[in-house]
Amino acid sequence: MHLPTLLVTSVMINLLIGGMLWAMYHLRHRERCFLYWAVACLTFVAGTAIAVAERLTDLPVGTTFVTHLLLGLSPMLLLAGIHLLMDLPPAGTRGSARILYVASVIYLLGLAAGAGFDPHVPRFLTALYSALLFSLAIYRLGAIERKPRLPLAILQTLFAIHGTLMMAQVLVIGLAPVLGGQLDVETLLKLILVNHLLLVSATAMALPLLAFTRAEQILVALAEQDGLTQLLNRRAFYREGELAFNKARKAGNLITVLMIDLDHFKQINDRWGHAVGDESLRTVADLLTAELRDDDVIGRVGGEEFAAVLRNNSREAVEAVAARLLQRIAETGREINNVPVHLSASIGGATLGPEHGRFQDVLASADRALYRAKQNGRNRAEFVASPMGARA
Numbered sequence: 001m002h003l004p005t006l007l008v009t010s011v012m013i014n015l016l017i018g019g020m021l022w023a024m025y026h027l028r029h030r031e032r033c034f035l036y037w038a039v040a041c042l043t044f045v046a047g048t049a050i051a052v053a054e055r056l057t058d059l060p061v062g063t064t065f066v067t068h069l070l071l072g073l074s075p076m077l078l079l080a081g082i083h084l085l086m087d088l089p090p091a092g093t094r095g096s097a098r099i100l101y102v103a104s105v106i107y108l109l110g111l112a113a114g115a116g117f118d119p120h121v122p123r124f125l126t127a128l129y130s131a132l133l134f135s136l137a138i139y140r141l142g143a144i145e146r147k148p149r150l151p152l153a154i155l156q157t158l159f160a161i162h163g164t165l166m167m168a169q170v171l172v173i174g175l176a177p178v179l180g181g182q183l184d185v186e187t188l189l190k191l192i193l194v195n196h197l198l199l200v201s202a203t204a205m206a207l208p209l210l211a212f213t214r215a216e217q218i219l220v221a222l223a224e225q226d227g228l229t230q231l232l233n234r235r236a237f238y239r240e241g242e243l244a245f246n247k248a249r250k251a252g253n254l255i256t257v258l259m260i261d262l263d264h265f266k267q268i269n270d271r272w273g274h275a276v277g278d279e280s281l282r283t284v285a286d287l288l289t290a291e292l293r294d295d296d297v298i299g300r301v302g303g304e305e306f307a308a309v310l311r312n313n314s315r316e317a318v319e320a321v322a323a324r325l326l327q328r329i330a331e332t333g334r335e336i337n338n339v340p341v342h343l344s345a346s347i348g349g350a351t352l353g354p355e356h357g358r359f360q361d362v363l364a365s366a367d368r369a370l371y372r373a374k375q376n377g378r379n380r381a382e383f384v385a386s387p388m389g390a391r392a
């Protein structure tokens with residue numbers, strides 16, 4: 001392996017990838033994560049180029065410091081780009097931020113103190129610092145809740161291999177003085193460098209994949225969301241409800257559908273205006289989200305009509321939930337936007353029974369119960385009697 005050839009190849013690959021990311025930054029309406037990643041590639045190129053120049057000419061001592069500063073900055077920018085893309089706080093959690101600051105200060109001081117003495121010292125420090133950054137990146141990626149799973153798993157794997165490789169470099173340099181002639185340090189370091197180059201290229205390919213799947217995920221979420229209340233829209237609610245129905249059927253569990261319709265909503269709009277009407281809808285949506293469980297399915301299925309699928313509940317428990325919802329809607333909706341709206345709702349409920357062959361059948365039963373609640377004076381809940389729903 002000819003080292004200058006390796007380094008020049010590295011510069012070329014990173015220039016190409018950096019250029020590609022730079023182009024993506026412009027094509028993707030200046031999405032800043034691409035800029036960070038492009039600059040990460042370019043700082044790596046600059047660091048490597050200075051390292052080559054250092055080998056070929058007699059550059060002053062300070063250049064080693066600058067070289068490694070750039071090489072250490074590169075994974076840092078990579079991590080910052082991921083934070084931007086995934087809407088994570090810039091420095092991560094308080095614990096990881098502290099680790100990052102302390103490590104960065106030690107790294108800088110170590111570089112400043114050791115760069116002039118032995119060429120292996122800055123390589124040792126940069127590898128150690130990079131390994132730490134890769135570990136932090138794995139940790140931060142693991143903590144992301146809404147995941148585009150595949151690209152995140154690919155990136156975590158690449159970071160794990162890269163971090164291990166950097167630790168191997170640390171070990172090789174660290175053990176060299178102890179093992180003396182038994183270790184062919186230069187050959188091992190070249191081997192690590194080749195793998196490092198491959199990993200840099202693979203990581204740069206995985207980053208746009210992460211950005212694109214993330215963008216698609218956001219678009220899909222928007223297409224399934226009701227713009228006013230952020231609840232599931234009708235289509236998404238039906239799909240999720242059907243999934244819950246099929247799961248419950250298979251497992252022999254209960255589910256209950258609640259149809260929740262606001263009372264005399266037309267009058268609220270007519271009397272107080274659409275802004276108050278909209279705020280009332282948002283208030284009820286927030287209330288449903290707060291009162292129901294995380295794994296319940298909640299949607300806005302019509303203008304002033306909401307629906308929920310409650311999982312694994314007995315009829316008695318669901319009746320108590322409905323009563324609590326009515327009470328909370330009346331309490332919270334007494335005054336909205338400083339006007340006495342006196343909001344109330346009617347609820348129709350149906351628990352999965354043998355007569356329900358499809359999810360739509362449970363919905364139809366809940367709709368009939370809702371009709372009864374409206375007929376019987378509103379601000380109340382009615383349930384469809386079901387042979388299976390009665391026991392639990």
Ligand SMILES: Nc1nc2c(ncn2[C@@H]2O[C@H](COP(=O)(O)OP(=O)(O)OP(=O)(O)O)[C@@H](O)[C@H]2O)c(=O)[nH]1
Nearest residue numbers: 261262263264265266267269274277278303304374
């Ligand atoms: N502000 C606002 N109003 C809406 C929205 N979607 C539907 N509506 C209104 O909701 C009202 C629904 O009226 P109706 O279907 O007659 O029902 P209601 O007045 O609630 O009467 P009952 O359901 O019988 O108690 C209509 O006036 C719609 O214009 C919305 O997104 N925002």
